[in-house]
Amino acid sequence: MIGRRRTASRQALIFAGATAILVWSAAPFIWQLSTSFQDDKALTAATPSFWPSPGTLDHYYNVFAAKHFQLYVLNSIIVAGLTTLFCLAIGAMAAFSLSRLRIKQRFGILITILSVSMFPQIALVGPLYLIAANLGLLDTFTSLVITYVALGLPLVTWVLFGYFETFPRELDEAARMDGIGTIGLLVRIIVPLSAPALVTVGLLAFIAAWNEFMFALAFTSNIEHQTIPVGIANFTNLYYVPWGDIAAASVVVTLPLILLVLFFQRHIIEGLTQGAVKG
Amino acid sequence: MRLGTVAARKPRNRWPDATPWLLLVPIAVSLGTVSVYPILNGLWLSLRNTSLVSQQDDFVGLLNYGVLLGDDAFWNAWRHTLVFTFVSTALETVIGMGMALLLFEQFTGRSLIRAAMLVPWAMPTVVTSKMFGWLFDGQHGVVNWLLLSAGLIRDNINWYGSVDHALGTIIVADVWKTTPFMALLLLAGLQTIDGSLTEAARMDGAKTWQAFLYVRLPMLWSTLLIAGLFRALDAFRVFDLVYVLTGGGPADSTETLSTLSYKTLFSTLQFGYGSTLSTAMFITEAIIAVGFAVFIVRQLGRAR
Incomplete structure (x- = not known):
């Protein structure tokens, strides 16, 4: 009897805690969503209204028609997309080499790659800016993609390495028996088998590039090449902060990410936690 | 190369x-x-006086580092960075641990909660920053309204616009964004622990909290330390949140090492001194990382 009562109170406690986590995680974004549909009068009222009535699409109109937000979105898609492709290609080659081919110093190389990722980005941005300026690469997608690829590679390589390690060695033997060479092993056997890991880690690289702010701020100065975070950071009017417009833009850039993340959540959690737990 | x-x-x-x-x-x-x-x-x-304004570019040895040690702006940013790193890492670890223990239990709707927890992580930090700007707005912010309605405050608080509250507001924003991720890391750690151990402790009459304190926590120690280390290193370089929400103000009360370095580099265009700041930061971080790593290795050695 005592046991049952204890589980009942336990259940109530768990329920309360779970609700708290849900509200804590989701409420700020839901408020942002609601804000994006409210007119400025409602937003500056003494009592905030949580349901937008009357709803308005003005903020979305402002964001796209007046502030040309679609240009930032396009720039971000190009930059994050190219970054993802290069990260996957280079990372898969490196992980394959370290995992499947006999390299004696593999752990030394892996640790070097990981420690490079620990360099604070603020220490890189100054010298990289000067290099980009000398090469005429300021205000180009090239400078952003080259930078983001290097920032994303350590995690991509590490996760793919962990995944490749799970394949049995017999796989390599069998492929060689069939006359498949080293590159063939990578391209025709390992890569197709690793589709789930490639999707996960590609998504991580994409999100990182999509969200990056500091390098984009330093390297770009016009709307032709600026990415979404820079665009949103610059959303200020002369006399007041356009909270409604900002909320609309936030929803536009965050909603696709949230949908992607919800769709792939199990893979993402596995990918992200791999390093910390095994280490 | x-x-x-x-x-x-x-x-x-x-x-x-x-x-x-x-x-x-x-x-x-x-x-x-x-x-x-x-x-x-x-x-x-960092050893040169490179400036894109004065067009100087000469080797000056350790001069910049001497200037740095006597630079109030540097020590000011250094203090804020340490406070931010320490407080946000501590809060994120403790709250994250609580969330992880909760998610470890079986209950309906668990996957929904887990999915919701990825929202703060996936959101661009710039968006988080702007979102907290709106939530904590001094005039029309919903946080002020909630606190007023609950009778917890009498007047609107100018959260990130006042010297007293700005750093705290930034810490709250960072805790919001990062705690769920911390929780998921710790949850993954919990899941690697053999469930029969806690079960055995319970059989021997241990209470739930005792089973946690004496069985799970020691086994979770390595995950906890490593997650804490990575979090602390990341918090130490906080940039986006501060730069977008307060720009380091008001009255430099939220200036951190990253924002100070960035401004020195790109606003005053002193690439020499700016590099000294960021290199000093890099060295500090390396010392923290190595110190922490030694500590972790010792702790784990003792555990075995």
Whole structure:
């Protein structure tokens, strides 16, 4: 009897805690969503209204028609997309080499790659800016993609390495028996088998590039090449902060990410936690 | 870079042996040019008085580091960075642990909660920053309204616009964004612990909290320390949140080492002194990382 009562109170406690986590995680974004549909009068009222009535699409109109937000979105898609492709290609080659081919110093190389990722980005941005300026690469997608690829590679390589390690060695033997060479092993056997890991880690690289702010701020100065975070950071009017417009833009850039993340959540959690737990 | 030259030197006829190294050339070139070279170049710049305004570019030795030690703006940013790092890491670890223990239990709707927890992580930090700007707005912010309605405050608080509350507001925003991720890391750690151990402790009459304190926590120690280390290193370089929400103000009350370095580099265009700031930061971080690593190894050694 005592046991049952204890589980009942336990259940109530768990329920309360779970609700708290849900509200804590989701409420700020839901408020942002609601804000994006409210007119400025409602937003500056003494009592905030949580349901937008009357709803308005003005903020979305402002964001796209007046502030040309679609240009930032396009720039971000190009930059994050190219970054993802290069990260996957280079990372898969490196992980394959370290995992499947006999390299004696593999752990030394892996640790070097990981420690490079620990360099604070603020220490890189100054010298990289000067290099980009000398090469005429300021205000180009090239400078952003080259930078983001290097920032994303350590995690991509590490996760793919962990995944490749799970394949049995017999796989390599069998492929060689069939006359498949080293590159063939990578391209025709390992890569197709690793589709789930490639999707996960590609998504991580994409999100990182999509969200990056500091390098984009330093390297770009016009709307032709600026990415979404820079665009949103610059959303200020002369006399007041356009909270409604900002909320609309936030929803536009965050909603696709949230949908992607919800769709792939199990893979993402596995990918992200791999390093910390095994280490 | 180094790997590339080794691979290239191998004789042509032995190229199958070189394949593993050739496959590492792209990553070596990428990390070499975008990470290793700039770090070294920054170290070199930190010894020069390079400025894009005065057009000076001479070697000045350790002069910049001397200036740094006497620079109030540096120590001011240094203090804020340490406070931010310590408080946000501590809060995120403790709250994250609580969330992880909760998610470890079986209950309906668990996957929904887990999915919701990824929302703060996935959101661009710039958006988080703006979102907290709106939530904590001094005039029309919903947080002020909620606190007023609950009778917890009498007047609106100018959260990130006042010297007293700005750093706290930034810490709250960071805790919101990062705690769920911390929780998921710790949850993964919890799941690797053999459930029969806690079960056995319970059988021996241990209460739930005792089972946690004496069985799970010691086994979770390594995950906890490593997650804490990574979090602390990340918090130490906080930039986006501060730059977008307060820009380091009001009255430099939220200036951190990253924002100060960035401004020195790109607002005053002093690339020499700016590099000194960021290199000093890099060195501090390296010391923290190595210190922490030694601590972790000792702790784990003692546990065994």
